[in-house]
Each structure stands twice: as structure tokens, then as C-alpha cells.
Amino acid sequence: MSKAANRLCIDGGRLWQSLMTMAEIGATAKGGVCRLALSETDRDGRRLFAEWAEAAGCRLSIDGIGNMFAHCAGRDDSLAPVLVGSHLDSQPTGGKFDGAYGVLSGLEVVRALQDAGIETLRPIEIVNWTNEEGSRFAPAMMGSGTYSGALALEEVLAQEESGGGQTVAEALTEHGLAGDAPVGERTPHAYFEAHIEQGPILEAEGHTIGIVTAIQGLRWFDCRVEGMEAHAGPMPMPARKDALLAASRLVERVNAIALEHAPDGRGTVGEFRISPDSRNVIPGSVHLGIDMRHPDADALAAMAAALRVAYDDLEGYGGTLNEIWYSPPTLFDPTCVAAVRNAADALGASYREITSGAGHDAKYMADICPSAMVFIPCRDGISHNEIESAEPEHATVGVDVLLLAVLEKAQEPG
Amino acid sequence: MSKAANRLCIDGGRLWQSLMTMAEIGATAKGGVCRLALSETDRDGRRLFAEWAEAAGCRLSIDGIGNMFAHCAGRDDSLAPVLVGSHLDSQPTGGKFDGAYGVLSGLEVVRALQDAGIETLRPIEIVNWTNEEGSRFAPAMMGSGTYSGALALEEVLAQEESGGGQTVAEALTEHGLAGDAPVGERTPHAYFEAHIEQGPILEAEGHTIGIVTAIQGLRWFDCRVEGMEAHAGPMPMPARKDALLAASRLVERVNAIALEHAPDGRGTVGEFRISPDSRNVIPGSVHLGIDMRHPDADALAAMAAALRVAYDDLEGYGGTLNEIWYSPPTLFDPTCVAAVRNAADALGASYREITSGAGHDAKYMADICPSAMVFIPCRDGISHNEIESAEPEHATVGVDVLLLAVLEKAQEPG
Numbered sequence: 001m002s003k004a005a006n007r008l009c010i011d012g013g014r015l016w017q018s019l020m021t022m023a024e025i026g027a028t029a030k031g032g033v034c035r036l037a038l039s040e041t042d043r044d045g046r047r048l049f050a051e052w053a054e055a056a057g058c059r060l061s062i063d064g065i066g067n068m069f070a071h072c073a074g075r076d077d078s079l080a081p082v083l084v085g086s087h088l089d090s091q092p093t094g095g096k097f098d099g100a101y102g103v104l105s106g107l108e109v110v111r112a113l114q115d116a117g118i119e120t121l122r123p124i125e126i127v128n129w130t131n132e133e134g135s136r137f138a139p140a141m142m143g144s145g146t147y148s149g150a151l152a153l154e155e156v157l158a159q160e161e162s163g164g165g166q167t168v169a170e171a172l173t174e175h176g177l178a179g180d181a182p183v184g185e186r187t188p189h190a191y192f193e194a195h196i197e198q199g200p201i202l203e204a205e206g207h208t209i210g211i212v213t214a215i216q217g218l219r220w221f222d223c224r225v226e227g228m229e230a231h232a233g234p235m236p237m238p239a240r241k242d243a244l245l246a247a248s249r250l251v252e253r254v255n256a257i258a259l260e261h262a263p264d265g266r267g268t269v270g271e272f273r274i275s276p277d278s279r280n281v282i283p284g285s286v287h288l289g290i291d292m293r294h295p296d297a298d299a300l301a302a303m304a305a306a307l308r309v310a311y312d313d314l315e316g317y318g319g320t321l322n323e324i325w326y327s328p329p330t331l332f333d334p335t336c337v338a339a340v341r342n343a344a345d346a347l348g349a350s351y352r353e354i355t356s357g358a359g360h361d362a363k364y365m366a367d368i369c370p371s372a373m374v375f376i377p378c379r380d381g382i383s384h385n386e387i388e389s390a391e392p393e394h395a396t397v398g399v400d401v402l403l404l405a406v407l408e409k410a411q412e413p414g
Numbered sequence: 415m416s417k418a419a420n421r422l423c424i425d426g427g428r429l430w431q432s433l434m435t436m437a438e439i440g441a442t443a444k445g446g447v448c449r450l451a452l453s454e455t456d457r458d459g460r461r462l463f464a465e466w467a468e469a470a471g472c473r474l475s476i477d478g479i480g481n482m483f484a485h486c487a488g489r490d491d492s493l494a495p496v497l498v499g500s501h502l503d504s505q506p507t508g509g510k511f512d513g514a515y516g517v518l519s520g521l522e523v524v525r526a527l528q529d530a531g532i533e534t535l536r537p538i539e540i541v542n543w544t545n546e547e548g549s550r551f552a553p554a555m556m557g558s559g560t561y562s563g564a565l566a567l568e569e570v571l572a573q574e575e576s577g578g579g580q581t582v583a584e585a586l587t588e589h590g591l592a593g594d595a596p597v598g599e600r601t602p603h604a605y606f607e608a609h610i611e612q613g614p615i616l617e618a619e620g621h622t623i624g625i626v627t628a629i630q631g632l633r634w635f636d637c638r639v640e641g642m643e644a645h646a647g648p649m650p651m652p653a654r655k656d657a658l659l660a661a662s663r664l665v666e667r668v669n670a671i672a673l674e675h676a677p678d679g680r681g682t683v684g685e686f687r688i689s690p691d692s693r694n695v696i697p698g699s700v701h702l703g704i705d706m707r708h709p710d711a712d713a714l715a716a717m718a719a720a721l722r723v724a725y726d727d728l729e730g731y732g733g734t735l736n737e738i739w740y741s742p743p744t745l746f747d748p749t750c751v752a753a754v755r756n757a758a759d760a761l762g763a764s765y766r767e768i769t770s771g772a773g774h775d776a777k778y779m780a781d782i783c784p785s786a787m788v789f790i791p792c793r794d795g796i797s798h799n800e801i802e803s804a805e806p807e808h809a810t811v812g813v814d815v816l817l818l819a820v821l822e823k824a825q826e827p828g
Contacts (some may be wrong), residue, residue: 091692094596095689125717176713198645198649202597231508231613233613233707233771233773235613236677237673237676237680239795248662255659258651263650268693268695270696270697271688274685275508276505277686277687279549279704281682282682283686294590381649382643384695385644
């Protein structure tokens with residue numbers, strides 16, 4: 001995409017090149033990315049981002065949970081900044097765009113403003129939040145959650161990695177990823193985050209831009225189903241307490257509960273580990289990690305209640321069902337949503353309003369400052385997958401929209 | 415149990431003490447045993463058995479797959495021996511009796527004959543077969559299968575451990591567990607194996623002894639169900655290909671197929687691993703390790719066919735379903751079964767005839783020489799579990815029966 005005269009545009013080629021270069025860090029054989037939070041590859045991704053941000057004239061600061069802020073000075077640098085960013089960590093078999101697109105969009109906004117010789121009234125800060133994915137360390141959105149005050153820093157630092165191992169504090173120390181900036185001291189003027197949709201709606205309807213008005217509420221559960229280990233041969237079928245059979249019925253129910261709250265309900269068992277996992281032993285116990293979502297808080301509560309009933313209905317089995325995280329539905333700030341809509345209108349982009357099915361760092365930021373998000377389509381709606389893909393044209397238009405929205409907020413007086 | 419005058423009896427206290435001492439090797443916190451085949455703990459168990467056997471005057475030989483033979487000379491040592499034994503390896507969360515009872519029963523038979531000053535016509539050999547469980551290295555009953563010629567030595571030695579790692583050959587070398595005796599050169603005169611029932615029938619009916627007339631046929635399958643990884647939030651329910659949901663339905667079907675072939679059919683999914691196993695990612699693939707059993711070959715074939723139909727019915731999913739092992743039903747030798755019955759009659763023990771639901775080394779031995787088994791009850795029918803338990807009285811009577819049966823065969827002329 002070439003620059004139109006008299007219109008502020010980003011450099012789509014540079015943006016795409018940055019995305020592809022970042023995707024080389026932790027690249028997987030299947031074309032995806034594995035940059036688990038606070039791992040060596042995450043460290044390398046952070047270093048590259050820091051180099052690029054400093055080359056773009058930004059001043060870098062890092063806080064105690066590893067959140068990175070690249071500060072691009074405003075004409076009045078004492079005013080609260082406009083934050084723009086996302087996260088560089090990925091799922092174990094993640095894609096090139098989830099998170100990285102948001103951080104590198106922020107970088108491209110700053111680069112484009114500099115190319116155009118525009119100095120904003122307020123400072124702009126590109127942010128890379130620590131551990132958005134929650135895959136290696138629970139919970140997800142750890143950096144923004146701590147920044148916003150929703151999560152306690154000490155508790156988060158002591159969190160051990162899934163399956164046992166390092167704590168967050170140990171991983172930060174090992175790779176030198178924590179800085180001395182206080183966590184969440186400043187309240188930004190506004191927060192914007194660009195992201196792939198991670199769903200099929202924009203692509204199916206032929207839209208380039210999703211103006212995100214809300215984020216679904218989410219409930220996470222740890223469940224343990226306990227039966228009785230026994231030899232798979234001699235034990236008669238009626239005498240068994242097969243924990244896998246019971247857990248399988250729970251998987252079926254989680255799916256059914258989501259369908260009973262169609263079209264917005266979501267129910268997923270993403271973690272599932274049986275013990276002892278030996279072919280000729282009837283499974284004695286199963287761990288299930290359950291994820292339920294709905295944009296309506298009451299509907300989500302009803303789904304959680306139905307899960308409890310399904311669990312209690314597993315007669316003859318022991319175990320536990322614990323809710324480990326509740327993230328209520330979020331409504332984004334009308335003025336920030338309007339800034340995104342104004343930008344899309346100005347650019348003549350095809351758009352629709354949309355609810356985010358995924359959690360994002362913008363969720364926590366919305367608790368402390370006016371926030372909004374810009375979505376672009378991803379191929380077949382697939383994300384959290386190595387084949388995750390997006391079109392360069394969509395990526396470019398997404399950042400064009402982001403640029404105008406950021407600019408609108410960054411020119412607002414104090 | 416004290417020795418009755420004029421009646422050949424084993425020393426139940428000594429037997430029990432040997433069982434408890436062996437159970438200290440690889441002892442788990444929950445009272446069970448973890449002596450995975452060819453591991454360090456297996457090595458230690460083998461060393462202890464070798465010490466005891468040599469102290470009982472036996473000459474030890476070990477073959478190329480690690481099978482151990484403790485030779486107790488007969489009056490005509492050129493005659494084919496009577497073999498008696500089982501295995502010392504265990505499941506990862508196994509019990510004190512599965513396998514160890516059979517090996518130490520053989521040891522107690524030899525000790526008791528020596529105490530009584532009885533020299534048999536034929537030699538008696540106590541055998542410890544390598545890797546009966548098949549938990550670390552597939553397939554199960556590896557040592558006896560190789561000895562009998564059912565499994566090819568070279569292929570078995572090259573077998574890699576489940577989940578990747580050492581081969582059988584490498585594990586044998588690491589712990590110095592292979593010997594120079596040729597594998598399966600000699601055909602024994604007879605083979606006896608004592609074992610806990612690993613099912614609830616003897617206990618429920620109040621019998622002390624099970625005279626095993628047959629072993630169920632068994633089919634093992636590796637199954638892979640492939641769906642599509644995607645983010646658990648945005649992806650609408652109808653657009654998903656959740657591999658865990660499909661695999662859960664297969665678990666339900668395996669259970670139903672076994673019930674459709676009641677009361678003898680058995681169906682178990684003992685291995686189950688999902689990928690990527692992250693809470694907010696819809697599972698992309700699942701590995702299932704499936705175990706089906708039936709004492710009737712035709713019924714077992716029908717069960718396998720029904721599994722194939724269930725797999726093919728998973729519309730919209732990819733994957734594979736491969737049968738990796740078929741072990742046909744086994745009928746034990748009438749003369750060996752009669753020797754066990756004669757012994758039980760002579761001792762006045764309460765017994766019934768029974769089909770073994772589990773595979774045993776006796777299965778492969780029955781292919782090459784007259785064989786039979788003696789079962790004793792185990793508490794609640796539970797085995798392949800750390801709480802596996804048996805009564806000392808039952809253990810003693812079981813070896814009393816075994817002793818007389820072995821003696822009958824060991825006095826048969828060449």
C-alpha cells in the first residue's frame with residue numbers, strides 16, 4: 001500500500017516485515033510460534049522489541065512484573081500518556097499474530113507519526129504486557145492484571161508454572177526481565193489494543209475492521225474426577241469406577257451447556273490429564289481445566305451453575321470442582337470506541353461492531369482508563385494454532401485505524 | 415499356618431516376609447510399588463531375587479532379553495525342567511503382589527522342597543520374566559513372548575519406551591540386565607504361574623483358589639483423533655472441531671461395546687493424551703490407547719469391528735485407528751490344570767475354575783509347553799493400583815497348591 005498524498009498512513013510493508021521478523025523468534029516447524037511467557041524465546045522477542053523501540057526514539061522502562069513501556073515523548077510530556085500495545089508471549093503452539101500484531105501495531109503507529117513529523121500533545125507509550133496467554137503461568141493477562149491492580153503483585157510473583165517448576169519471580173530473574181519501574185503507578189489517558197479477531201465472524205461477513213465494544217465474561221474451573229484404578233482385564237464392567245469415562249461425560253456436558261446458551265455461550269475443556277495413563281489400567285483420576293464464556297454475566301453464572309450440577313451428577317466418583325478465576329464481562333469506553341469508529345469512517349474501511357470472545361489485556365485496562373480495541377480478520381477464524389494467519393492488507397488497515405484513534409486521544413488536552 | 419505332620423507344606427511366614435521385603439524396592443508413599451521394567455528399581459529387585467535364589471542353592475542364568483532362570487537341579491538334570499514363576503516389574507502405580515507373588519512363590523516352592531529334603535526327578539527353574547507389564551515398553555509380556563518365539567528378539571530390543579526415550583536394548587545395557595543365555599532355546603516340561611486374581615470373583619464367592627482354565631483374548635489399539643486447534647473464546651460452538659469432544663465420545667463407545675458383550679467383554683481406554691493441553695485452546699488432537707478383551711475370539715473380533723465403526727462415525731475429524739497387538743484367547747493344558755485341581759483337592763482348599771481377564775506370561779508359555787495358573791483372591795478385586803492387597807492365608811494356600819502341582823509334574827519321567 002503506497003502512501004496517499006495528504007493522508008496520514010502507516011507503512012504496511014514495514015509493519016509486515018516486523019511481524020515476520022518477530023515470528024522468527026520461537027518459530028515452529030509448522031509455521032507457528034512458541035514464545036512461552038518468560039522463557040528464553042520470550043526474552044529474545046523482548047530484546048528485539050526494545051531495539052526497535054529505541055531505534056524509533058522511544059525511552060524504555062520496565063516494571064517489576066516485566067511489563068515493557070516504550071515512551072514516545074509528547075509536547076507536554078507531563079500529561080498522562082496514551083498506551084497502545086498488547087503482548088509478545090504466545091501459546092505453546094501459537095501463531096505469528098496473536099499479541100505480536102498489537103505490540104508491533106503500536107510500534108508502527110509511533111514510526112508513522114515520526115515519518116509524518118507529527119508530535120502529539122500527549123506522550124504515546126507502546127506496551128508489551130507480560131504473560132497474556134496464561135499458558136505457562138496462570139492466570140492469563142498477568143501483566144495488565146497486576147498493572148491495573150486486579151491481581152496482587154506478590155501473589156503473581158509466587159505463582160508456579162503449570163505442572164510445577166519455576167515461579168514467575170524465578171523466571172523473571174533467570175532471564176533478567178524485571179525492571180525497577182513501579183507496577184501500575186500511573187493511570188493512562190487511554191488504552192488501545194489492535195488484535196486479530198481469533199474468530200470467524202469478520203472474515204465470514206467480509207469486514208476488514210471489528211470495532212470491539214465488549215469482552216465476554218469468563219470463568220475458569222479446575223476439576224478433578226477420582227474413580228478407582230484397577231486392571232483393565234479382570235475387573236467386570238459393572239464394578240468399575242473409570243475416572244476417564246466419568247470425565248468424558250463431563251466434557252460432553254460442558255459442550256452441551258455452551259450450546260444451551262447459544263449463540264454467545266462458549267464451553268471448552270482445554271486441559272485434560274489422566275492418571276496413571278497406562279493402557280491396561282482403568283484410569284483412577286482425571287484433571288480437567290475448564291473454560292466457560294458469555295458476554296452476559298447472568299447467563300455465565302447460569303452456565304457455571306449447570307457445570308456444578310453436571311459434576312454433582314457423577315455418582316460414585318470423588319474429586320473437586322473449583323472456580324479459579326472469574327473475569328466479568330467488560331464494556332469498552334464510548335469515547336474510545338467512538339475514536340475507533342471515527343477512524344474507520346474516515347478511512348472508508350468496512351467494519352462492524354463485535355464482542356470479543358477472547359480475553360485481552362484491554363480488559364484489565366478498561367478497569368482503570370478509557371479503553372477500546374480494533375480487530376482485524378484472521379484466516380478461517382483460527383488462532384491459538386500454528387496455522388493462524390492474517391492478510392497483509394487487513395493488518396495495514398487495522399493499524400491505519402489504530403493510528404487515527406490514538407492520534408485523536410493523544411491530542412486531547414489535560 | 416503351622417506345618418502339619420506328614421504333609422508337605424510351605425513356610426507361609428517366610429513367603430510373606432519375602433513379599434514384604436521385595437515390596438520395599440520401589441515402594442511408593444501410598445503403599446504400592448513402582449518397579450518399571452528395566453529401571454533402577456527393577457534392577458534392584460532382580461539383584462535381591464538373585465541373592466535369594468543363589469542362597470537357596472539355585473544356579474542362575476540370564477538370557478539376552480533379561481529373563482532370569484534360577485535352576486534347582488533334579489536327579490536327572492538332563493530332563494526338561496518344570497518352570498515356575500512370573501515377573502518382578504510393576505505398573506507405575508502398582509501393588510506388592512502383581513507378579514512378585516508368582517516369582518517368590520516359585521522361590522518358596524524350591525525352599526520348601528529343600529526343607530523337606532525332597533529332590534525331584536526333573537530340575538525346577540524359578541523364572542522372572544522381563545517386562546510383563548508393558549507399561550514402559552510395549553508390548554506387555556515381552557520376556558515370555560520373546561522366549562516362546564511369538565515376538566522377534568531384534569524387534570523387541572529396538573522398541574523405544576512409551577513417549578520416546580531409551581530402547582529396550584539401551585535399558586538392558588545401562589543396568590547390565592542382559593545375560594548370555596540364548597533366548598528360548600529350551601522347551602520346558604511344564605510351566606506354572608501363581609498370581610493374584612486381579613478381579614473380584616474369588617473374594618465375592620469366598621474361594622481361596624482359582625484354577626485358571628483359560629485367558630481372555632486381547633486386542634490393543636492406538637487411536638489418534640485430529641480436530642482443529644483454536645482459541646476457546648471467539649470460536650463459535652458450531653464451527654469447532656474439538657478433538658477432546660470426539661475422543662470423549664469414543665471413550666463412551668468403548669465402554670458401551672464392552673457392555674454389549676456382557677458379562678465377559680472388557681473395554682478400557684487407559685492411555686489418553688490431549689494436545690496442546692492448554693486451558694483456553696480447543697484441543698487439536700488426542701491419543702487414545704485402547705484395550706479390549708473377551709474369552710471368545712469371535713466376540714472379540716466383533717468388539718474390534720464395532721470400535722472401527724465408532725471411529726469411522728466421528729464425522730469431520732481426521733486421525734488413525736491401528737490395532738497394535740492381538741493376543742488370541744488361550745486354553746490351558748488339561749494335565750497341568752488337573753495337577754492344580756489335584757493339589758487343591760488334596761489340601762481341601764475351596765476353589766472354582768476361572769478365566770483370567772488379564773494377560774500373563776503363562777499365555778505365551780502355553781504356546782510352547784503344558785501350562786497352568788493358580789489364582790488367589792485380592793482385596794476388592796483391585797490390582798494395578800497401589801492399594802492392591804492379599805491375605806497372608808490365601809498367599810500361603812496358593813503356594814501350597816502350587817508346590818504339589820509342580821511336584822507332580824517334576825516327578826514325571828522323560
